Amino acid sequence: MTLSKEELIRYNRQIILPGFGTEGQLKLKASKVLIVGAGGLGSPNLQYLTGAGIGTVGIIDFDEISLTNLQRQVLFDTVDVGESKAAVAAAKLEKLNPETAFQVYNEQLSAANAMDIIGGYDLVIDGSDNLPTRYLVNDACVFLGKPLLYGAIFRYEGQLSVFNLLHEDGARGPNYRDLFPSPPPPEMVTSCSEGGVFGALAGIIGAMQANEAIKILAGLGKTLSGKLLLFDSHDFSTRILNLKVNTDNPVSGNNPSIFSLIDYEAFCAGPVTSKPEEGALSATQLKGLMDAGTPPYLLDVREVHEFEIAHINGVNIPLSELNERILEIPSDQSIVVHCRSGVRSKKAIDLLKDKGFNHLKNLEGGLLAWQKAIDPSLEVY
Amino acid sequence: MKIEIIAYGIAKDIINGPSLSMDIVEALDVGTVRKILLSNYPALKGLASLQLAVNEEYVSDDFVLKENDEVVIIPPVSGG
Numbered sequence: 001m002t003l004s005k006e007e008l009i010r011y012n013r014q015i016i017l018p019g020f021g022t023e024g025q026l027k028l029k030a031s032k033v034l035i036v037g038a039g040g041l042g043s044p045n046l047q048y049l050t051g052a053g054i055g056t057v058g059i060i061d062f063d064e065i066s067l068t069n070l071q072r073q074v075l076f077d078t079v080d081v082g083e084s085k086a087a088v089a090a091a092k093l094e095k096l097n098p099e100t101a102f103q104v105y106n107e108q109l110s111a112a113n114a115m116d117i118i119g120g121y122d123l124v125i126d127g128s129d130n131l132p133t134r135y136l137v138n139d140a141c142v143f144l145g146k147p148l149l150y151g152a153i154f155r156y157e158g159q160l161s162v163f164n165l166l167h168e169d170g171a172r173g174p175n176y177r178d179l180f181p182s183p184p185p186p187e188m189v190t191s192c193s194e195g196g197v198f199g200a201l202a203g204i205i206g207a208m209q210a211n212e213a214i215k216i217l218a219g220l221g222k223t224l225s226g227k228l229l230l231f232d233s234h235d236f237s238t239r240i241l242n243l244k245v246n247t248d249n250p251v252s253g254n255n256p257s258i259f260s261l262i263d264y265e266a267f268c269a270g271p272v273t274s275k276p277e278e279g280a281l282s283a284t285q286l287k288g289l290m291d292a293g294t295p296p297y298l299l300d301v302r303e304v305h306e307f308e309i310a311h312i313n314g315v316n317i318p319l320s321e322l323n324e325r326i327l328e329i330p331s332d333q334s335i336v337v338h339c340r341s342g343v344r345s346k347k348a349i350d351l352l353k354d355k356g357f358n359h360l361k362n363l364e365g366g367l368l369a370w371q372k373a374i375d376p377s378l379e380v381y
Numbered sequence: 382m383k384i385e386i387i388a389y390g391i392a393k394d395i396i397n398g399p400s401l402s403m404d405i406v407e408a409l410d411v412g413t414v415r416k417i418l419l420s421n422y423p424a425l426k427g428l429a430s431l432q433l434a435v436n437e438e439y440v441s442d443d444f445v446l447k448e449n450d451e452v453v454i455i456p457p458v459s460g461g
Contacts, residue, residue, distance in 0.1 A: 041461045129461040154390050154458035180457045181430070188391055188427040192460040230389060230455065235399065239387075239453070241434050 001026055007099060011053050024218035025053060029099075031217045034058035034121040036109055036137055038085040040192065040202030041127030041151045041209065043075035048210035049125075050093045050100050054217070057093065058121055060105035061085040068381050072199035109133060111261035114140040123217060125149045125209055129191060131183050132264035138163060138176035139261055142251045147216055149209040150176060154190060156198045156234035158205035161243065162212055164252075165225040173225035174243040177251055183268045187343065194343050201233045279349065281336055281361040283373040289336075296336045296361070299329065301348040306340065310379040312370055319344045326355055338363035338370075340381075382407055382448040386418065390456040395424045405446070411435065412442030414452055428456050
């Protein structure tokens with residue numbers, strides 16, 4: 001493999017770096033990197049890895065670009081809303097660097113395809129947005145012996161580490177299961193869509209992932225393997241913790257008990273699953289009650305600025321004000337509570353139960369489910 | 382003696398802020414501090430299985446604390 005004159009110019013500013021050279025550039029050119037999720041973390045990873053001249057970049061994402069993505073996923077433009085993330089990303093990145101080959105996977109990474117897909121790459125970047133995928137990517141990387149660049153963001157905070165890196169002594173560094181052996185219950189793990197996320201923070205953590213990935217592939221410097229970086233952009237505080245390899249790790253410990261990919265949705269859902277939630281009401285059932293002329297008291301616990309985007313004629317009392325406005329809620333009527341996706345309404349129901357309210361139902365899937373099943377014209381976000 | 386509890390992620394919501402000062406008797410271990418926190422903040426129950434860190438190291442529950450130690454609660458976050 002050689003570098004053309006154009007490549008020597010294109011990558012000049014990193015080739016002249018101490019310790020990098022044409023040797024480092026050739027290593028990047030020979031490398032294949034998979035980016036899981038083309039979102040807030042995936043976008044800066046894709047841009048910097050493509051810019052740096054990684055030979056093959058794989059992009060896996062089944063989602064479409066939404067208007068709410070653009071605040072932090074600055075790879076995309078407003079006209080791209082509704083288009084496939086993976087396909088649009090590849091089209092933009094080809095313009096950034098025609099030397100890089102792109103592999104687009106417009107599908108969800110799953111236990112069925114992860115070994116095949118990840119098996120074709122040298123390094124994996126985790127830019128996913130949910131815990132089941134994070135455990136899935138981790139386990140597949142452990143089974144296949146691939147280094148994994150871990151990044152995760154929440155509100156103003158980010159986490160970063162390098163997992164499963166082969167050290168000089170032949171041992172592998174810690175992985176995600178050494179850090180989090182078992183997932184907490186789902187209500188303890190808030191997504192960006194429920195908890196919010198600071199836009200530039202996604203860029204910071206994503207760019208740090210790319211920085212570590214390029215170092216590993218070019219064989220440079222010291223990495224964050226065996227350490228966890230916590231960055232709180234709100235108060236600008238950082239903390240670096242030492243991670244240890246856990247000898248009881250079920251995929252990489254001394255006596256492993258898991259040898260192939262499992263059902264990660266079930267693993268992260270906790271012990272009680274499959275049964276429909278008690279007190280849950282589907283959008284279709286709610287519509288049925290309304291049409292039958294026996295409408296319940298519909299309580300919308302989203303924030304006012306969300307209510308202004310779209311509503312289904314519920315009484316709007318935000319979850320944050322519920323406690324102090326509790327007297328506004330009738331105690332002698334059956335109540336259906338809803339929010340955007342069904343998470344906050346569940347919390348509201350717990351609060352109302354504590355205050356002695358009965359006949360409470362949760363609109364399962366919230367406004368998103370209503371939009372899907374009943375009213376596609378409803379503006380969702 | 383005084384120790385500091387440092388919270389990240391959802392744990393911030395539960396202890397109502399990024400940190401919390403605690404007055405404890407000498408030679409208390411991390412497991413006991415965990416129990417005190419759980420009784421003061423029952424909502425931490427969902428995070429009860431998390432390993433706690435002290436200053437820069439993840440430690441087991443028999444780790445004995447000293448003055449001014451920082452006990453760090455780091456829940457997983459999923460956003461990307």
